[in-house]
Amino acid sequence: MAGKLSFSLVSPEREVFNGLVDQVDAPGVEGDFGVLAAHAPFMTALREGQVTVYDGANKRVFTVHGGFADVTPAGLTILAEAATEVAAA
Template sequence: MAQTFTFELVSPEKVLLSGEAEQVQLPGSEGDMTVLPGHSPLISTLRPGVVEVLLDGAKSSVFVRQAFAQVEPERVTILAEKAYDVRELTGGLLSEELAQAEADLAAAKDDAERLLANHAVETLSRFKA
């Protein structure tokens, strides 16, 4: 059996994913990272993007916005203001999130805000195609 660690992804509304993970790919604010069991501790903000998790033997993909991750050798916790299973990002929900990201981009006051909003627009636009 492969080594695992405890994984939780939570939003204000609910726990989206929870279980034993073999690996997690995170859209870190400074670049993508893959977390494996025994990873060094860290805390990172996450840019808008997709978290991919190999959880209980199945791959799950979740789009997150306004999130951060706490990584410990035996646990990864992601707290996200907004998080959606990629399979849910269709139709009206996708259009609504894309419109919000475009509005955030238009209203950005500095380069950091523009960069985050642009990441959200780019990632959401890929789902629309």
């Protein structure tokens, strides 16, 4: 079984999400990307769009308005200009 990814989503007002998850998909300026545990390090700017967080059968969706994503050996941190969770339908 694959390990968990440490993920943090931060906006200027507060930390919107912090936890161990299976996968995060995000809207990069050069295209959407997904991050799993042990992903190669990289940094990219984000465009407006949705960040989808997968943890087992659970899925949470956040809307972000720009910012940066930083993947390190410790995990993924997204510093968003603005971020809000999308209400479940």
